[in-house]
Amino acid sequence: MPEYVVPTAKRRRGRPRGGSSDARDRILAAAAEEFGDLGYDGATMRGIAARAGVDAALVHHYFGTKADLLTEIVDAPVRPDVDVPRLLDGPRDDIGERIVRYVLEMWERPDVQKRGVALLRATLGNRLTTPLLAGFLSRELIGRIAEGLDAPDAELRASLVATQIAGLLLGRYVLKLKPLAGASVDELVEWMGPTVQRYLTE
């Protein structure tokens, strides 16, 4: 019995990237079990391969990294773990605004918003899946942002950014609080950009 119940996508987007779709499906099922049993940090591509009865190279071949695999399983509509650390490569003096704008522009897309809200609800509402989200965020988002900062308290700084972004998503898209839902992207960027900027660089 998996310790967590992984909220899997109801329908898989796109077509398999070639290869035996049987092996592919076995890997997906094995990965859901492995993540459920061991959490994000504990799960390994080798362990998933063993459960599926295939070579670890095949798991990488079909699905890329562990982050790719989890986001595929839960049908994540965005890849902040890929996109946000890239934003840090640009100029640092408006990084706060760029991060807030990136998040809002993504979540304004109806498909992203719909799936994103469902996924937030599923992972926050359930005591068993919350640690999986926390593990993913810590390792793949907060950890990567922190790597891009040159500060002793980089992990805390990146986590503070996560609180402001999480609160924004919650207030505007889940709770749909009127003043937040009614504000323009530009207004929110103007208000929250400096917050994120301060957490990251000041």
Place this chain on the structure above:
Amino acid sequence: MPEYVVPTAKRRRGRPRGGSSDARDRILAAAAEEFGDLGYDGATMRGIAARAGVDAALVHHYFGTKADLLTEIVDAPVRPDVDVPRLLDGPRDDIGERIVRYVLEMWERPDVQKRGVALLRATLGNRLTTPLLAGFLSRELIGRIAEGLDAPDAELRASLVATQIAGLLLGRYVLKLKPLAGASVDELVEWMGPTVQRYLTE
């Protein structure tokens, strides 16, 4: 059938404030139905009284205000709707720090944290109960804070504060992200106080 399922307390704290415990129980059941059917804004003390077959004055006598009644039903461990607007009566130049410190000091209490996390999960995880939380927050917390501010964009400012506080609660107590869970109250007040201060007063 109520439109929302109100997450009621498993066990009621304290003893009834006198009067017929039968009428009291009928009012509580009627209120859960009324909130479920009509949401927070739509529910009225008069409507609850009618459902319970009692006089509206008796509902006020037993339970006080509509906010008192809802927080009693869901066994809310804190009353930010009562406490936070009061904080605004104090000096304004460190109001941000005082709000963040108030929230953290409350949530550091194990009983508050346990019930608070359960309540957040229950209301955020369920599409049907989320609007009830949103209605309560809008009317009783954000609305009251906004009343205490003298600014045309007071509702948006108060909502921005709500996003930062919600993100803090989510990161430290629900997701338990290590850098946030490991930070001291003072550290978090130092980081987030200026954010809340700016949203409220700058």
